Amino acid sequence: MNAAVLSVGSELLLGDLTDSNATWISARLRERGVRVVHHLAVADDVDAIVGSLRWLAARADLVVVGGGLGPTSDDLTREAVAAALGADLELREDLEEAIVARFAALGRPMAPRNRRQAFVPQGARTAPPVGTAPAFAVDLTVEGAQRPVRVIALPGVPWELHELWSTFVVPQLDELGVTGATVTRIVHVAGRGESDVASVVEPLVADEADVTLAFLAKQHGIQVRLTATGRDPDDASARAQPAVDRVVAALGASVSGLDDADLETTVVRLLADRGQRVATAESATGGSIAARLARVPRASAVLVGGLVVYRDEAKSLLAGLDADLVAREGAVSEAVTRALALAVRARTGADWGLAVTGVAGPGPVDDLPVGTVFWALAAPDGTCEVHGRVVPGDRPSVIARLGSAALDLLRRRLLDG
């Protein structure tokens, strides 16, 4: 079964609002094994909505329309669906009573314009409003189609849409015979490029008819996404698992996490498993490595704390580095990064000391180009390793990439140990 999402509202096209409803609806449909073929956004204009509905109806068995059901003159989904059907709007007294009762419950009088919301296309199936906007559904016959297309119109307010999904949409999916389920597994990969990862993974999945593969480059690494469809969620999971196992085995230590477990979550889990703790000393990242770890629930078991040694004087005052060392080697250097990792480990008694320095931009520092970064890890045995390179991107990207490089080094060493 194919579906499409039509989002009605000029605010989307003005760039004032991002269409997270389309994302949410798509994720819900995918869980039921329904394939979403398009998202389309359209302005508050009857002709444009009718044209959009017709185009989508020629490509999908189900069109979910979000928005345009409010009480104001620019809420035109009711009119547009009626026009696409060639039907009139009719007043539903049960809906009118429900809207009046809704306002009474809030202790507010119903404005006359809210009566607009009790009109739906003739013959529509309706759901009582959870806010003040009733949802409705119709069957639209399009030229050349073998069967009518179900059009379900829902309010654009997210919590109303979410509630109506279970009470109004799910029963219709059951009735339309939607039985499948789709599961997407995510393999997070750190420290390797997209094309390198793809060249390893693609041959492993090429023969799996049930599994589709996608790659997503994120600031923090590459996501390999394996999507499988089955009779139900368990069946879909079972079909995905062999491919996930092969990908994880082939990528080995480059796998930084599975599904919801991103890099920092994985690091917190690995440290907790080993009963070990980390402390950080951050220059260019300004505390964001510690903050990424602190965002993981129960980080307090493994993150002792850290130093933000942003200016040169902080490297001396907070980490106790010799000011001469910083002056001689440069604040962004292998030697200073090593000294910071060793110092923060010693000062906190943590098992691991993780340190970074770098040039985040906008301008170069000490003739080092933007993106020059170093990261160092002081280990429980007292040794310290340092890495350096030039990473691409603007200031936020450099900060994110450097943090990920440092966390990934810790992750790999935890796997070794």
Added chain:
Amino acid sequence: MNAAVLSVGSELLLGDLTDSNATWISARLRERGVRVVHHLAVADDVDAIVGSLRWLAARADLVVVGGGLGPTSDDLTREAVAAALGADLELREDLEEAIVARFAALGRPMAPRNRRQAFVPQGARTAPPVGTAPAFAVDLTVEGAQRPVRVIALPGVPWELHELWSTFVVPQLDELGVTGATVTRIVHVAGRGESDVASVVEPLVADEADVTLAFLAKQHGIQVRLTATGRDPDDASARAQPAVDRVVAALGASVSGLDDADLETTVVRLLADRGQRVATAESATGGSIAARLARVPRASAVLVGGLVVYRDEAKSLLAGLDADLVAREGAVSEAVTRALALAVRARTGADWGLAVTGVAGPGPVDDLPVGTVFWALAAPDGTCEVHGRVVPGDRPSVIARLGSAALDLLRRRLLDG
């Protein structure tokens, strides 16, 4: 002039990713007075992309395509645009050299598949890649249209897209004769609720026919958005300015920034104006306050550094607090927060010491409910003020709100001084 945005990528339709590129592109086009008539998302499928392009080209003078320019087999925008044109793909040696050079600069070999990215539809205008994905533009003639439709294909990686917008798209908009302009001014408001802000602002703008008003509630505060249209950017700005001035005057110290200047940018600017510096001592926020400041370009002039005193032992080892004080008062307490602010100011020699403690969740700590937070500011005169409350929300919200409360306290004190 009408435009449409076509976003290519199955991850959008699977509900894995929200299409914020379409929002960003629409806001940029609106600034130039271009009307966006549709956003359309399509899967990684040549036929579907071609069908989508044709449908949009019949409705717009400009189609901006985002995504599908990567090196993998599911990156199909090049092929689809060529198919829509009835043209072949051709290898551009200058692009191939630029991609090879890009990998060389990163110290990595170019994978053979990245050569795919040097192919563009015959006759296309191209832009050298800022990542590894070259952008290109073609003119597509559609049946019944009076003039060809400009199709501009950009990479989906946001920072690459943003950079190519100024260097590759804006010159084409100039050339296509786009002359109108819309300007949106943003007044950031901290520490007040949306309806309270609206009741102050709405009467101030009610008589301004040229200016439209919108309110947006964010985790870090309320945004008042004032949009004006004019002949060119200067004219539109001139129409917006009187309303902006009235709103800023009426909201007074609640205004935390204008336009791109969010709270942390404003704090960095205020500190720089006064030649003063700040240092942080963070427990619950784990370094994210320092990281927010460090994300602002030129933060190194005003952020000395800080301490992440996450576990109790870090409060003693790094900030020198008496372990008895922490045991007696509790790690999340007014007394400990005050001691941290004073300690980090003393240790770093900064003008201001900013400290926070709190219960971010998921569970309560020492019988304090999730959301219990304290923030303290040690001032240049040696005094220290502490504030506390219980904030709503989950772990990331508590961390964000506590950081904003602390930064807003510093901002207000800088305005006073």
